[in-house]
Amino acid sequence: MININRLKSKKIKFSLRHSVTKFLFSLLMALLISIFPDYIGLSKDASLMLFILCFSAFLWMSEAIPAFAVSFLIIVLEIFLLSYHDFNFDSNSKEWIFYLKSWSSPLIFLFLSGFILAIAASKTKLDLWLAKSVLFYFGKAPHNILTGVMLITFVFSMFISNTATTAMMMTILIPMIKSMEDHNPFQKGMLLGVVVAANIGGMGTIIGTPPNAIAVGILGNSAPSFLEWMVMALPPAILIAIIFRWVILKMYKSTEELIDIDKIKRVNHYDDSTTTFTKIPTIPSWKKILVIFVFSITVLLWLTGPFHHIPTPVVSLLPIVIFTIFGIIDTNDINEIRWDVIILIIGGLSLGAGVTKTGLDVWIGTIFDIGGLNPFLIATIFALIVILISNFMSNTAATNIMLPLVVALVSSLGSSMVEFMVISIALCASCAMILPVSTPPNAIAYSSGKLNSKDFLLIGVVAVVVGPLFILSLLSFYA
Incomplete structure (x- = not known):
């Protein structure tokens, strides 16, 4: 001893x-x-x-x-x-x-609302119930199951943290994987489908992943609305997901024509910190109905902001207030919110504000003459840099470092070009997935014991090539 x-x-x-x-x-x-x-x-x-x-x-x-x-x-x-x-x-x-x-940035309440919605959906089992219900509509063919798994994961990751989404999907998939042949490559394919969709799906909304929120905070008054962000970010995210689906089906072909998805009926609930089964008390029906109603209304108000003109952060207060008043979110839930992520975002916002207030951005833009360089070449370089460093550190921290520098360098090119650069680089940060520890979804999937490091190397290389290509190409229409 x-x-x-x-x-x-x-x-x-x-x-x-x-x-x-x-x-x-x-x-x-x-x-x-x-x-x-x-x-x-x-x-x-x-x-x-x-x-x-x-x-x-x-x-x-x-x-x-x-x-x-x-x-x-x-x-x-x-x-x-x-x-x-x-x-x-x-x-x-x-x-x-x-x-x-x-x-006190309004952006913080928007991100906090995302955490609250995720906790409420998890506590009432709505996320798991919805995922199981939708997956049955895709049938038992391997390519259809992969489509369903990736689609569900992608959509959930737009509004719920990719960590919680991956944990939930792992809970659904493990019984299916255990029912498959031991050496069926499609076992890996399904897990990688979840990883990719969880990482890429977060690109779709402002609250999907912290780099998006940091980009909006850096842009300030010129930042896109909730709907405008989705209009810009969803097309490249969907195309990247489609490419990954094709790659996974080619590289991890199933040796079985049909997969037994009936196993997921036995899945009751999950613990998003351990991805293991847990028993929880029965949730009253009124709480489930209330969560569905508030979730739907909140997302609808976010999407229709240009019509009713209620600021997105103000809408974010709706689930925070209602869920806490009615006891759906309690003290323990508040303690479990990823405050470290919120603090990291706050640090990034303060860093960007300091760079602007002291005139450091103007000085950097002066000493580095980029007038003769192609703006899209500059964006590509910074996109690859943020993907590279995000593979070895938090993509939130990587975005905090890169975006103030980007704004300082390209501020002379006009507001539309600054917006293009900032949003593109923030989205590219979600394409870092080359290592088992690059992102929480990677780590969760790797912990299953079914994946090797070389499996992540494959999807990581594809992400490095395909991600910036689609993101920069499609967002260039808005520059």
């Missing part, structure tokens, strides 16, 4: 030293890039903001501290370095309030 404790202690000390080393390295690199050089035309505030930008980027990439902790650090540094010049706290400066405004 003593030896085990010693080993644990050594492991903790090594991990701590490793984290401290990465933290100090990130700090040193940020200082070398931003403070020590004497840049021409760079104001003191902009220089400090460049330090904050570089420091946060290195911390996110090195994972020296948790990603959400970097967001807190960004805001603290902005307040102390930019709000109180020379640390003069007697100046009665109110600039610090500016850097806290991201906490």
Whole structure:
């Protein structure tokens, strides 16, 4: 027992030293890039903001501290370095309030509403019931089952986190997979279909994935509405999903003509943190009806915003208020919301606001002359970069790093081009899936034991090629 404790202690000390080393390295690199050089035309505030930008980027990439902790650090540094010049706290400066405004951003309530809707659907079993009901309409042929699985996963991921959606679909698929022949390649095909659809489906709405929300926050008043985002993002997402369906059917052909889908009738519920079966109390019918009604009304109001002119974040308050008042969402559910993701988004918004306020964006746009370059080439380069780094770190953190830089570089090209760049790069962040740990859906599917690393390499390479191609091509019509 003593030896085990010693080993644990050594492991903790090594991990701590490793984290401290990465933290100090990130700090040193940020200082070398931003403070020590004497840049021409760079104001003191902009220089400090460049330090904050570089420091946060290195911390996110090195994972020296948790990603959400970097967001807190960004805001603290902005307040102390930019709000109180020379640390003069007697100046009665109110600039610090500016850097806290991201906490009250309407966008946060929109994303919070998405979490609330997901929890309500899960607690009342509506997500599982709907998925099972719809899947039966596709029949027992393998290609039809894959279509159904990908379609259900895709649609759910537009409104529910891809993690919860993947956990739910895994619960449905495991009984089917166990009933298949042991060496049937289609077992892998179905799992990969869920992974792809969960990752790509989030592109479809503002609340589908954090990078989308960050893009909307960066664009500010020029950001597209809920419906406008869907009009732009859904076509490339659907085309990418169709290409993946074709690839999966070619690479993982079923050795059985029919698949037994009757097994899913026995599926009762799931635990989205462990993807295992759990027993929960019977849900009263009125709660199910209320969730269906509120969910439908909320989505309908989001989609019809141009007609009734109710702001999307205001509509988002509807499920938050109703579900909490009627006890569908309780204290435990509130505690389980992914607050770390919300804090990460807040950090990104504050970072972008600081870059603009200090004039760092103007300076970056000045020193890098991109006037002679093709804007679509620039977008392609940044899209590939964000996909690359998103494979090794959170795509939310990767988007937080990239989008302020993109806005700074292309601000001189006009608002329509800025919007094209920002939205394209945010969507491309969802195409990072080359490793088993690249995204939560990848990790969940990999934990089934049915997939190998090379399976993710295949879909990852396809995503790198097909994703930017369709996204940039189709969004160019709006530039």
